[in-house]
Amino acid sequence: MRILVVEDDPVLRDVMVRSLRDAGHRVDEARSVAEADHFWRVQPFDAVLLDLNLPASNSTGAAPGSGLDVLRSARGRGDRTPVLVLTARHRTEERIAGLDAGADDYLGKPFELAEVEARLRALVRRAQGTQDISSVGALSLDRKARRFALDGQLLELPAREFEVLWELMTPPGRVVSKRTLSEKLSSFDDNLGDNALEAFISRLRKKLTNSGAGIRTLRGLGYLLEAESGAGDAM
Structure with a gap:
């Protein structure tokens, strides 16, 4: 699978990217709303792993942004790529907002990397109509x-x-x-x-x-x- 990982925390992003690549996936990574939106527009992905709390751009001291903006933009142009949203475990309002914006599933932080990959597989399998x-x-x-x-x-x-x-x-x-x-x-x-x-x-x-x-x-x-x-x- 080709996966876009959108996460501004460098440590968490690096861990997820390395884990997915070690599992044999091709992975691109974005750190901000602007970068994620650009990558998603120019490159097709099998799935997107999306954090909701992001800076608006990669500039130092950039204003806060939201992964919801990226998600709404993609859905607005008819992009149906499966999206797994990452949220703070106890932020129910974040989970609801993500699902309402078009997310296919969500996973609360902290999480196990094995569960991330399993959920991504399930989302892609469902979207593509494939079996294991x-x-x-x-x-x-x-x-x-x-x-x-x-x-x-x-x-x-x-x-x-x-x-x-x-x-x-x-x-x-x-x-x-x-x-x-x-x-x-x-x-x-x-x-x-x-x-x-x-x-x-x-x-x-x-x-x-x-x-x-x-x-x-x-x-x-x-x-x-x-x-x-x-x-x-x-x-």
């Missing part, structure tokens, strides 16, 4: 364990190939454009070009040979992971 386990031919994905398998045997993949296959299988059977893959797999200072993406697709095709699952190129549209002729699939 999906399969195409002999290829299966366990989203909770973040593991691919072929015929029940672990399929070891380099990080970028793993992320490409994850996107194609979330859920399987849908066309994923080159632009979407590039945006999901790039960071703000590291763009994934078409040649690199095509190289990842080529290597994945070889690894899926005789698996009953294949990656088809739809010219001008993108890529589609599907069951090959004569192979059954379950999703």
Whole structure:
């Protein structure tokens, strides 16, 4: 998943970002209302982790702002990215305000990092209409364990190939454009070009040979992971 973490506390933000990255997610981080709003407008995310008490900008001594402003702006332009709001545990009014503004769930501080990831997985699964386990031919994905398998045997993949296959299988059977893959797999200072993406697709095709699952190129549209002729699939 590609996740935006919006938190002005540098210690807490660093802990969350490192934990999510260690779990295999691509993470961008924002420290203020202005920065979060900018990132969210120019980059698609699978989920947003949003603190409500933020400075308006990154400038020293910036006036107080609110994560609610970022959330309302996104919902106002029709963005339905799942949002997990972080609140002070006893601030009921914050939780209500966040949900009313369009948040999908909330988590009170302090919290366990494992619960953050579990809630994010649940939100994305619900938004994308996926299950914890999906399969195409002999290829299966366990989203909770973040593991691919072929015929029940672990399929070891380099990080970028793993992320490409994850996107194609979330859920399987849908066309994923080159632009979407590039945006999901790039960071703000590291763009994934078409040649690199095509190289990842080529290597994945070889690894899926005789698996009953294949990656088809739809010219001008993108890529589609599907069951090959004569192979059954379950999703």
